[in-house]
């Protein structure tokens with residue numbers, strides 16, 4: 001293939017993508033592929049000669065597409081969504097055509113300066129104060145790792161990178177049991193060690209950290225000669241939307257000089273609506289905050305927005321500067337690779353620019369508000385059904401429930417079977433989690449094009465399949 005053939009193929013791909021998005025709701029949400037099926041359909045060895053694009057595209061449709069779980073399906077209620085609003089997909093198409101590598105300002109000034117501006121647009125949209133500056137990371141996991149490395153370096157007086165961890169006073173990081181496991185992994189990679197990730201007890205309906213228990217844990221570590229280094233809070237945890245009392249916990253952390261990071265990977269998008277901001281009151285005192293615009297704002301995957309109060313902390317922790325990466329003769333520029341772990345960086349800001357301009361903040365808020373309202377409506381309807389109990393109340397658009405038909409025992413198995421049957425059915429897609437040891441079913445709404453009818457259809461599917469299971 002050469003570039004003369006590109007435009008006709010580009011048009012065909014665009015037509016295909018439009019039709020895909022307009023008809024994806026007719027397909028089963030979860031792939032029905034058996035393990036190994038796609039692998040075995042692919043030749044074991046690469047072709048020696050070039051192949052015709054027509055054949056490649058046919059195989060894409062025949063081999064790949066049947067093995068795809070449709071994350072853009074309007075009835076994808078599992079995990080958290082990973083969205084792809086049309087304007088952001090167009091931006092990605094352009095980015096893939098230009099394919100710039102945006103590690104330094106000079107390797108694409110437009111990408112760097114667009115990133116600065118978009119992160120500031122997002123900062124304003126979320127109602128965060130001026131001192132926060134931002135960088136786009138590939139994932140919340142990377143942003144959290146950058147934050148954990150920063151808390152490690154600060155606690156070690158910036159000596160961890162040079163001297164390593166052996167011989168240092170063990171560092172302690174605090175989080176509740178509700179944080180995402182990417183926090184555990186960041187702790188492992190940073191060399192802090194799982195045993196030094198202290199789980200602070202939770203309390204209340206939001207399943208948030210108990211600030212007094214946090215202070216007790218810090219105090220007891222200090223008494224034992226250990227070094228408290230950081231606090232990681234969650235706002236909208238993965239299982240149930242657990243949310244820590246941000247203001248109170250940050251006040252404790254500040255008292256003891258801890259670096260603080262807030263994981264709002266999913267719920268952060270909702271903060272463009274002022275009425276949801278009470279969930280993270282006090283957030284302006286944090287050192288680091290991450291949220292994923294691809295999860296709920298509509299940005300095409302991947303796009304993770306990482307805000308920091310003081311970028312210098314990140315740069316001191318992560319910047320590498322061999323001679324070939326130095327920018328001479330340009331003052332006041334940002335090299336975003338110094339704010340993140342990978343050196344090579346994609347141009348992710350363009351899709352935010354397209355997205356925010358195409359819908360405006362009001363258009364995006366409307367979608368989020370609808371998702372929350374429709375999810376609440378479904379919650380109310382299922383709560384009124386005698387065979388279902390609500391386990392955790394809606395946090396934004398996420399809540400959990402359990403099928404509890406009369407005198408049933410073995411409820412964990414029954415509920416897992418229900419999830420499996422629902423997902424095999426294909427009209428909707430749900431996932432399970434555990435709350436206080438019990439297996440429960442999660443429901444969340446966040447697909448960009450979902451409608452009220454899509455959400456309410458979940459009631460019919462859940463109750464119909466549950467009834468069948470107990471017959």
Ligand SMILES: Cc1ncc(COP(=O)(O)O)c(C=O)c1O
Pocket residue numbers: 080138139140141142180182234236237238263264265266292304
């Ligand atoms: C609350 C929370 N934090 C972090 C993550 C990890 O996100 P990423 O896949 O961007 O690393 C997730 C993933 O769903 C999440 O729900």
